[in-house]
Amino acid sequence: MIQRVRREQRGAWFPLLAFAAVRFGAIPVVRYGQGPCDAPRYGLGGVCVNSLPPAMWYWPVALLLSYAAISWFYLRRSARLGLGTRIRPYLVLGVVLALLMTADQVWTVSHPGFLADLYGQPGPLSAVADTLMSPAGTIGLALLLLAWIERSRPLLAVTCGYLIAMLSSDDLPGLSPWSFLPGVLLEGGVLLLGGVALALLHHRAQGWSAE
Template sequence: MTHESVSPTDSPHDLLAAVRELTRQVRVAQRGTWFPLLVFAAVTLVAIPVYRYAPFVDLFGTCRSQPGQTVCMTPHPVELGYWTLALVLAYGVIAGFYVRQSRRRGIGTPIRPYVITGVALALAMAAVSVWQAYQPLLPVPADPFAVDAADIALSPAAWLVNGFASPIAVIGLALLVLAWVERNGALAAYSVGYLVIVVAESSRFIHSSSPWFFLPHLLVPAAALLLGAAAFALFRPAAEVQP
């Protein structure tokens, strides 16, 4: 990153403009937007075999079984554990990337608020999921096998809690904090669009007997994250590309 020297004869207006331009250049040089998106895309894709092959442990005692079919009214404990651990580790990797980038470029990056917020959101997601196991947003039917997914109606409040408490949405909420940290309007717009997509997707019930029924809930956000990572990497300003 370069900056122009300031002449003693410059007016206060010129000095203020130079300071603002230097501040803008520093903020651009601090950015590494593509990397968090790539990390979370990888975390989301790795979740696919976890969802498919992890054995279910009826930790909360809410599962009902009949020949060839099991219905559980609570989150999958292994999936919940995966997301909590994976998100915390992901924020550690992201923090390491930004610290290394800062040392290489000689410009500090205020990444701590993003990492702290991300970890806090991951832990809050786990806490809300456990709370819903004991305080379900939907009444537990006496015969869950007789209930069709199309007949399930969520109130607006329950729809929002169910959507924003999902691990996929938690990623988007933390991205909004990253947009604030980087003063990145493009990332803010992307994060809002991402949240709209994933909240709508996570709140949609899929009625299927296939063991791969969950794929849309993971592939859609993973694709959005990969496309976002590619776009932010491709269109990085020159000040961001040069160490």
């Protein structure tokens, strides 16, 4: 009975698809929402000091909208099934991470010299901090919590695959304005395929429980 209730409560395929849409939606913003970087690169990850607001503000707005959609999805689903859900901690963490990421980006761009003096040459710790506070990193951390809340091994496997893709994806060498594209396609592709796979698994499980 407990396993059946947990299975009915799971709906992680929707957050995965929502985050995939947000990840792919960042492509034109990153490509056309930044000015040329004619100043030295400073801070964690080397943020360009003359980045334009569209590229900076896309992620917090997009993530907050995605969390609003995820909240609507789970609340509507709970009302339809008559089952409670523990989605509130996940939504709270997601919103907090989005706000922290925004504060980190604003501070990095506003105080490039301070970060350069503080961290000097990028090291392992600064690389880890940069990854965790990146938009892709905040998505991964939130998905880890959701996998724990739903007790979902398939979601945990998809999240681990996403984190591996995020850590292994690098920009193409050179000065091409599309150098970021392979990493975005890889990470977004993992989220998209994972969402489709979990949706199919959920549909099949519902079919089995109905028999």
